[in-house]
Amino acid sequence: MKKITRIFVLLLLVLAAALAVGAQDKDFTHIEAILKRLDEQSRFDRTDFSALLTMIVENPESGIEKMVVRQFRRDDGERFLLLIQEPITEKGQGYLLEGDNLWFYDPSSRQFAHTSLKETFQGSDARNADFGSTSYSDSYEVEGYMEGVLGSFDVYIIDLKAVDDTVPFPYAKIWVTKDSELVLKAEEYSLTYRLMRTSLFPKYTKVGDVFIPVQLIFLDELVEGQKTQISVSEISVSDIPDHVFTKAYIERVNR
Amino acid sequence: MRIILTIAWRNIREHKVKTTIIGVIMVIGIMVLVVGNSFMDSAAAGIERYYIKNYTGHLMITGQSRGNLTLFGYQDVTAIEQAVPRIPDYAEIVEFANSLPYVEYINPQVSGAAMISRGETMLGATQLFGVIPGQYQAMFPDNVELLEGEFWQPGEQGVLLNKTVAELLERRVGFTFRPGDKLLFTSASTLTGMRIREVQITGIFQFKQSNVQLDMVSLMDISNVRALAGMVVGHTTAVDLNEDERAFLGTIDEDDIFASFDSLFAPVEVEEGNVGDDYWFSLLGDTTGRDESNVEDLGAWQYLLVRLTDERYLRQAEADFARFFADQGIAAQTRTWLQGAGAMAELSYGIKSIFNGVVFVIAIVAIIIIMNTLVISVTERMAEIGTMRAIGAQKRFVRRMVVWETLLLSGVAGTIGVLCGALVLFILNRVGLKASNVFFEIIYGGPVLRPVLSLSSVIMSFVVILIVGVVASTYPTAIVMRTSPLKAMESSR
Numbered sequence: 114m115k116k117i118t119r120i121f122v123l124l125l126l127v128l129a130a131a132l133a134v135g136a137q138d139k140d141f142t143h144i145e146a147i148l149k150r151l152d153e154q155s156r157f158d159r160t161d162f163s164a165l166l167t168m169i170v171e172n173p174e175s176g177i178e179k180m181v182v183r184q185f186r187r188d189d190g191e192r193f194l195l196l197i198q199e200p201i202t203e204k205g206q207g208y209l210l211e212g213d214n215l216w217f218y219d220p221s222s223r224q225f226a227h228t229s230l231k232e233t234f235q236g237s238d239a240r241n242a243d244f245g246s247t248s249y250s251d252s253y254e255v256e257g258y259m260e261g262v263l264g265s266f267d268v269y270i271i272d273l274k275a276v277d278d279t280v281p282f283p284y285a286k287i288w289v290t291k292d293s294e295l296v297l298k299a300e301e302y303s304l305t306y307r308l309m310r311t312s313l314f315p316k317y318t319k320v321g322d323v324f325i326p327v328q329l330i331f332l333d334e335l336v337e338g339q340k341t342q343i344s345v346s347e348i349s350v351s352d353i354p355d356h357v358f359t360k361a362y363i364e365r366v367n368r
Numbered sequence: 369m370r371i372i373l374t375i376a377w378r379n380i381r382e383h384k385v386k387t388t389i390i391g392v393i394m395v396i397g398i399m400v401l402v403v404g405n406s407f408m409d410s411a412a413a414g415i416e417r418y419y420i421k422n423y424t425g426h427l428m429i430t431g432q433s434r435g436n437l438t439l440f441g442y443q444d445v446t447a448i449e450q451a452v453p454r455i456p457d458y459a460e461i462v463e464f465a466n467s468l469p470y471v472e473y474i475n476p477q478v479s480g481a482a483m484i485s486r487g488e489t490m491l492g493a494t495q496l497f498g499v500i501p502g503q504y505q506a507m508f509p510d511n512v513e514l515l516e517g518e519f520w521q522p523g524e525q526g527v528l529l530n531k532t533v534a535e536l537l538e539r540r541v542g543f544t545f546r547p548g549d550k551l552l553f554t555s556a557s558t559l560t561g562m563r564i565r566e567v568q569i570t571g572i573f574q575f576k577q578s579n580v581q582l583d584m585v586s587l588m589d590i591s592n593v594r595a596l597a598g599m600v601v602g603h604t605t606a607v608d609l610n611e612d613e614r615a616f617l618g619t620i621d622e623d624d625i626f627a628s629f630d631s632l633f634a635p636v637e638v639e640e641g642n643v644g645d646d647y648w649f650s651l652l653g654d655t656t657g658r659d660e661s662n663v664e665d666l667g668a669w670q671y672l673l674v675r676l677t678d679e680r681y682l683r684q685a686e687a688d689f690a691r692f693f694a695d696q697g698i699a700a701q702t703r704t705w706l707q708g709a710g711a712m713a714e715l716s717y718g719i720k721s722i723f724n725g726v727v728f729v730i731a732i733v734a735i736i737i738i739m740n741t742l743v744i745s746v747t748e749r750m751a752e753i754g755t756m757r758a759i760g761a762q763k764r765f766v767r768r769m770v771v772w773e774t775l776l777l778s779g780v781a782g783t784i785g786v787l788c789g790a791l792v793l794f795i796l797n798r799v800g801l802k803a804s805n806v807f808f809e810i811i812y813g814g815p816v817l818r819p820v821l822s823l824s825s826v827i828m829s830f831v832v833i834l835i836v837g838v839v840a841s842t843y844p845t846a847i848v849m850r851t852s853p854l855k856a857m858e859s860s861r
Contacts (some may be wrong), residue, residue, distance in 0.1 A: 169613050174450045178607065179609065196651060201661050227490050264624075264627050265629060297632075315631070320638055345636075366650075
C-alpha cells in the first residue's frame with residue numbers, strides 16, 4: 114500500500130512539474146516586453162527623421178535596377194513622405210502617408226491615388242509599410258519563442274501572429290539579439306504558412322535614442338534570385354517643415 | 369458466314385428478354401455518348417469560332433518569352449517575374465504580314481490591368497485592352513455592342529467601359545456613370561511600378577459573346593494603356609553601383625553577414641541644422657530629363673493579332689512567320705488562338721478532357737454490365753451450345769456466332785441510340801441551353817449553347833459500342849469453350 118501511495122505522490126509531482134514547465138512556456142511576458150522595447154527604440158517620437166535611401170533591386174529576368182529615394186518621417190502622427198529621385202522615369206513620384214491614408218503621386222498625370230501600406234514599393238521587395246515605424250507589439254501577438262544563434266549572435270527567435278490585417282503578412286518570425294535587442298532577421302509567412310519574404314538587417318546605427326537599420330536586405334522567397342537591398346545615408350533628425358507632409362508640397366516640388 | 373449471321377439473328381430474336389436488356393443498355397450508352405460528345409464538340413467549336421472571330425484572330429504574334437502568355441497577360445507565376453515583352457521590329461513584322469496573301473486583317477494591341485478610383489474612393493478594377501478603334505473594329509466588327517456613347521475619335525483619348533465593370537463601380541458610388549465622366553486608372557505592376565491616368569469615359573459597351581473573364585475587359589486608347597503599362601521611351605543610363613552597393617549582390621550567406629559583433633553597428637554621420645525653403649522646393653532639381661524619358665513609345669505593341677482568309681492557311685502562316693523571324697533575327701513568335709484566349713478557353717477544353725474521361729468510365733461500366741448479362745444468357749444456352757458442339761459445330765463456329773450476335777445487337781442498338789441522341793440534340797438545339805451560372809458559362813463557352821450532332825461523336829460512339837460488344841462477348845465465349853459438349857448437354861437436366 115505504501116508503495117502505491119509513493120508512486121501516486123511521485124506521479125503527482127511529475128505532473129505538477131510538467132504543468133509548471135508548460136505554464137512557463139506559455140508565459141511570453143518578457144518577450145512581449147522585448148517587442149515593446151523594439152518599437153520604442155525604433156520610433157522617432159521627439160524628432161523628425163530624414164534620409165536618403167539607395168535601393169538595389171535584383172531581378173533574375175530584368176537584371177539590376179537602382180532607385181534613390183528621399184525619405185521624410187514623422188512618427189508622431191504616423192506620417193512619411195517618400196520622394197523618388199532615381200531612376201529618371203520615376204523621378205518625382207511620391208508616397209505620402211497621413212495616418213491611415215497612403216497616397217501615391219504620379220507627376221506625369223499630376224494625380225494622386227490611394228494605395229496601401231501592404232503593397233510592394235515600386236516593384237521592389239520592400240513593402241510600403243517598411244518605411245514607417247515598426248509596431249510589433251501592437252500588430253502582432255506572440256505565438257512562441259525559442260533561443261538560438263544567428264551567426265555570432267545569441268538570439269530569441271520569436272513567432273508572431275498578426276492581430277489584424279494592417280500588416281503585409283499574417284505570420285512572422287523574428288530573430289532578436291539577446292543583448293542589444295535588435296531585429297537581425299525576419300521571415301514573413303502567408304496565411305497558409307508559406308514563406309513569402311526574408312528580411313535581413315546586417316547594419317544598424319544609433320541616432321539619439323533610436324536604433325535604425327542602415328542596411329536592409331529583402332529576399333523574395335517566391336522568385337529565386339529576386340531581392341532588394343536598401344542602404345540608408347544622409348541621415349538627419351532636424352525638423353522637417355509641416356508642409357512637406359502634404360499633397361501640395363509633392364505637387365509643388367514637381368513643378 | 370451467312371449461316372452464322374442467320375443463327376445469330378435468330379438467337380437475338382429468340383432470347384427477347386436478354387436482347388431487350390442488353391439492347392436498352394446499349395441504346396442508353398450510345399445516346400449518352402452521342403449527346404455528350406456532340407455537346408462538348410459544339411461547345412469547343414463555339415469557343416474556337418467566337419474567340420477567333422471576336423478576340424484573338426487565328427494567330428497572335430508576341431515578343432519571345434517563356435511562360436503562359438495570353439491576350440490578358442501572363443497567366444502563370446511568371447507574371448510576377450516578367451513584363452509582357454514588346455514586339456521587336458514591329459514595323460517589319462507588319463510589313464511582312466501585309467505581304468502575305470492569306471492574311472485578311474491584323475490588329476495590334478497592348479494589355480494591362482488597372483484599379484479604378486474616383487476622388488478618394490477606390491471603386492474596383494478592370495482589364496484593359498489598348499487598341500486603335502478603326503483597326504480593332506475592322507478586325508472584330510461584330511464583337512462590341514455599344515450601349516451608350518461611342519469609341520474615342522482618332523487622336524483623342526478615352527475609355528469604353530465594359531457594362532459589367534461599370535455596374536460594379538456604380539454599386540460602389542450609388543450612381544450611373546455616363547460618357548463624359550472621368551475616372552482614375554492606377555496600374556500597380558511589380559515590374560513597372562505604379563502609374564496613374566485620368567481618363568474620360570466615351571462609352572459603355574458589352575461584348576456580344578462574352579464570359580466572366582471578358583466581362584472585365586474595357587477598351588482604352590493606346591496612349592493611356594501604354595502609360596499604365598510603363599511602355600515609355602525610358603532611359604539608357606547603365607546602373608552604376610559602388611563597392612558598398614555591390615556587397616550583397618548574388619547569393620547571401622546569413623552566417624557570413626552576422627559573423628562579427630563589430631560589423632553590426634555602422635558609424636553614420638548625422639546631418640545637423642535646418643535648411644531653407646530653397647532646399648525643400650528644389651529637391652528634385654531639373655525634371656526635363658524625366659519628361660523626355662516618359663514620352664510614349666509610339667512603336668510599342670505587345671500583341672499583333674492576325675486573321676487569315678481561311679483557317680486552312682494556319683500551318684502555312686505559322687511556318688512563314690517562323691521562317692521570317694529566323695531569317696531576320698527577330699525575337700518574336702506566333703501563338704495559337706487557344707494560347708491567346710487564356711484561362712477560360714483552356715478551362716473549357718480541360719472540362720472536355722474530363723468529360724472524355726467520364727465517357728471512358730461509362731464505357732467500362734457498360735462493358736461489365738453487358739458482359740454479366742451475356743454470361744447469364746450464354747450459361748442459360750449451355751445445353752443448346754453443347755448440343756451444337758456435339759453434332760459437329762467447331763469451337764470457332766460457336767465463338768463467331770456469339771460475337772456476331774453481340775455485333776448485330778450493337779449495330780441495331782447503336783443505330784437506335786444515335787437516332788435517339790440526334791432527337792435529343794435537335795430538341796436542345798431548338799430550345800437552347802442557357803448557362804445558369806459561371807461554371808456552365810465556362811463549359812458552354814458563352815451564355816447559351818445550341819448543340820448540334822457531330823459526325824465525330826457518331827463515329828466515336830459506334831466504335832466504342834462495337835468495342836464494348838466485342839470485349840463483352842469474349843468472357844462468356846471463353847466460358848462456353850472451356851465446357852465440354854457432354855457437360856454442357858447435361859446442364860439442361
